[in-house]
Amino acid sequence: MxxxxxxxxxxxxxxxxxxxxxxPCVAEAMRRFLDKTGANPGRSGHRLSIAASRMVYSAREAIAELFNAPDPLRVAFGLNVTDSLNQALHGLLHPGQHVITSGMEHNSVMRPLRVLEARGVAMTVLPCAADGSLDPADVEAAIRPETRMIVVNHASNVCGTIQPLKPLGEIARRHNLLLLADTAQSAGAVPIDMQADLIDLLAFTGHKSLYGPTGTGGLVLGERVDEAELIPLRQGGTGSHSEHDEHPPFLPDLLESGTPNTVGLAGLGASVRWVLQKGxxxxxxxxxxxxxxxxxxxxxxxxxxxxxxxxxxxxxxxxxxxxxxxxxxxxxxxxxxxxxxxxxxxxxxxxxxxxxxxxxxxxxxxxxxxxxxxxxxxxxxxxxxxxxxxxx
Amino acid sequence: MSADFAYILVYSTGQALRLEKLLLAAGVDCKPVPVPRHLSSDCGICLRIAPEDGEATQKVVAASGLDVPGLKE
Known part of the structure; x- marks a missing residue:
C-alpha cells in the first residue's frame, strides 16, 4: 500500500x-535554518544567534499581521494550541472565579477546565443548537459576578461550525471579561482580526490551516490582558533578565522558557507568509x-x-x-x-x-x-x- | 568597553529587534551586540550606536512606547 x-x-x-x-517553502525554510543558521535565538550575541533571533521575530511579525494583533511582542510561541490553551486557562483562572464555555469544545479546553473545576473554578458549559452554533444571548445570561472568562472553539473540529466571535467580544467588554478564542481549526482558514473581533486571547496551532510544521503554536495576547496577572506554566531560562533568579515579567519571555522550536518556527514563519500572500x-x-x-x-x-x-x-x-x-x-x-x-x-x-x-x-x-x-x-x-x- | 560607542539596553531580544527596525527606519545605524559587561550582567543583547546618534535614538525610543532600560554611554 x-x-x-x-x-x-x-x-x-x-x-x-x-x-x-x-x-514547499516550509521544508525549504526549515532546511535552510538547519543548514545555514542553526544557533540558539536570544541566548548569545554572535551573528548566528542574532540571525536565529531575527527569524523568530519575523515569525512573530507574520503571526501578528495575520491576526491583526496589536504587537508582535505579545505573540508567545508554544508547542501547539493545546499548550497555549492550557497556558491561558491555568494562567488566568483561579478558585472562586467562573468561566463560560460551549458544548462544542475540544478536550484541549474541556480537560484543563475540568481540572480547574476540581480546584474550585466554577464552569458553565452552554448547550449549542443541533448545528453546533452557540447563542450569544445564552452566554450573556450565564454571566455571574465572579465570571472571569468566555472561552470558545472558533470553528468546530468535528463539523466545521464557525462561532462568530465579535458578539462574544462585545459581551466580554460589556461585563469586563476576557474572551479566549481557540482557533485550532480556523487560523488561516477563516479571516480573523483580533482587534475588530474583540478577541483578548487567541490560541493557535501552526500545523493545521497555517500549513506549518507540528510542534508550533502560540498564544496572542490583546491589550486588555494584563500580563502581570498571568502565571506562566513554566519558568526557566529566557536569555533575558539573567542576573535575577526570578522569571522575567515581560512578554513574550514570560511565556517562553527554554530553547524554542527554532526549526519549527522557521517553517511556521514561511507558511504564515505563504498564507498571507495567498490571502x-x-x-x-x-x-x-x-x-x-x-x-x-x-x-x-x-x-x-x-x-x-x-x-x-x-x-x-x-x-x-x-x-x-x-x-x-x-x-x-x-x-x-x-x-x-x-x-x-x-x-x-x-x-x-x-x-x-x-x-x-x-x-x-x-x-x-x-x-x-x-x-x-x-x-x-x-x-x-x-x-x-x-x-x- | 570603548568610548567609541553608545549602547541602548533592552529587556529582551524581541525588544532589541523591534527597536533595531525602528532605528534603521529613522536612519540611525545600529547593531545588536552582546551587552558589555561593564553596563550590565545580563547575558542578552543590546543595540550599539554611534555616540553622536544618542539624541536621535532617544527620540525613537520615546516614540516607540517601548519600556527599555535606556541609553548608556
Missing amino acids: STERNDPELVYLDNAATSWPKP VAAIRDEEQALVSPLLAGLQETPGVKVYGPGAGKGRTATISLNIEDMATSEAGLRLDEEFGILCRVGLHCAPAAHRTLGTFPAGALRFGLGIFNTPQDVTRVLAAVRILAGGR
Missing part, C-alpha cells in the same frame, strides 16, 4: 488533524468551492447523514457524516484500503461536541479538506461514499 506523498491514488482528507502536504479570504473561497459540491452530493446520497451547518459562510471545510448501519471504524478502513481516501473516524477528541450533535458515543466520519484538495478528490470521495452506502 502506498504511503507516498503525491501518490495519485491517495486523497488526503485529514487536514483537520494536520494539514498535508505543506507548501485567507481566497483560501476560504477555494475551500468552500469544494465543500459546496461535496456537501450537496453527500446530502443527496441515501443512507448518509451529514452533521453541522450547510454550505455557506457559517462553516469551515470540515464535514462530519455517518453511513447508516456502518460503524465509522469500518467505513474509515474501507475508504483507506479500497479507495485510498484518508480521513478520521470516531470522537475527534471532542466528546462534548459529539453529544451536542447526537453522535456520541459512536462518533462520525470526518472529511477535513484543505487548500491542496481538488474537484477530482471530491468526485472520488462522493463515488466511494455512494458505493459504501449502497452496499449497506
Whole structure:
C-alpha cells in the first residue's frame, strides 16, 4: 500500500488533524535554518544567534499581521494550541472565579477546565443548537459576578461550525471579561482580526490551516490582558533578565522558557507568509468551492447523514457524516484500503461536541479538506461514499 | 568597553529587534551586540550606536512606547 506523498491514488482528507502536504517553502525554510543558521535565538550575541533571533521575530511579525494583533511582542510561541490553551486557562483562572464555555469544545479546553473545576473554578458549559452554533444571548445570561472568562472553539473540529466571535467580544467588554478564542481549526482558514473581533486571547496551532510544521503554536495576547496577572506554566531560562533568579515579567519571555522550536518556527514563519500572500479570504473561497459540491452530493446520497451547518459562510471545510448501519471504524478502513481516501473516524477528541450533535458515543466520519484538495478528490470521495452506502 | 560607542539596553531580544527596525527606519545605524559587561550582567543583547546618534535614538525610543532600560554611554 502506498504511503507516498503525491501518490495519485491517495486523497488526503485529514487536514483537520494536520494539514498535508505543506507548501514547499516550509521544508525549504526549515532546511535552510538547519543548514545555514542553526544557533540558539536570544541566548548569545554572535551573528548566528542574532540571525536565529531575527527569524523568530519575523515569525512573530507574520503571526501578528495575520491576526491583526496589536504587537508582535505579545505573540508567545508554544508547542501547539493545546499548550497555549492550557497556558491561558491555568494562567488566568483561579478558585472562586467562573468561566463560560460551549458544548462544542475540544478536550484541549474541556480537560484543563475540568481540572480547574476540581480546584474550585466554577464552569458553565452552554448547550449549542443541533448545528453546533452557540447563542450569544445564552452566554450573556450565564454571566455571574465572579465570571472571569468566555472561552470558545472558533470553528468546530468535528463539523466545521464557525462561532462568530465579535458578539462574544462585545459581551466580554460589556461585563469586563476576557474572551479566549481557540482557533485550532480556523487560523488561516477563516479571516480573523483580533482587534475588530474583540478577541483578548487567541490560541493557535501552526500545523493545521497555517500549513506549518507540528510542534508550533502560540498564544496572542490583546491589550486588555494584563500580563502581570498571568502565571506562566513554566519558568526557566529566557536569555533575558539573567542576573535575577526570578522569571522575567515581560512578554513574550514570560511565556517562553527554554530553547524554542527554532526549526519549527522557521517553517511556521514561511507558511504564515505563504498564507498571507495567498490571502485567507481566497483560501476560504477555494475551500468552500469544494465543500459546496461535496456537501450537496453527500446530502443527496441515501443512507448518509451529514452533521453541522450547510454550505455557506457559517462553516469551515470540515464535514462530519455517518453511513447508516456502518460503524465509522469500518467505513474509515474501507475508504483507506479500497479507495485510498484518508480521513478520521470516531470522537475527534471532542466528546462534548459529539453529544451536542447526537453522535456520541459512536462518533462520525470526518472529511477535513484543505487548500491542496481538488474537484477530482471530491468526485472520488462522493463515488466511494455512494458505493459504501449502497452496499449497506 | 570603548568610548567609541553608545549602547541602548533592552529587556529582551524581541525588544532589541523591534527597536533595531525602528532605528534603521529613522536612519540611525545600529547593531545588536552582546551587552558589555561593564553596563550590565545580563547575558542578552543590546543595540550599539554611534555616540553622536544618542539624541536621535532617544527620540525613537520615546516614540516607540517601548519600556527599555535606556541609553548608556
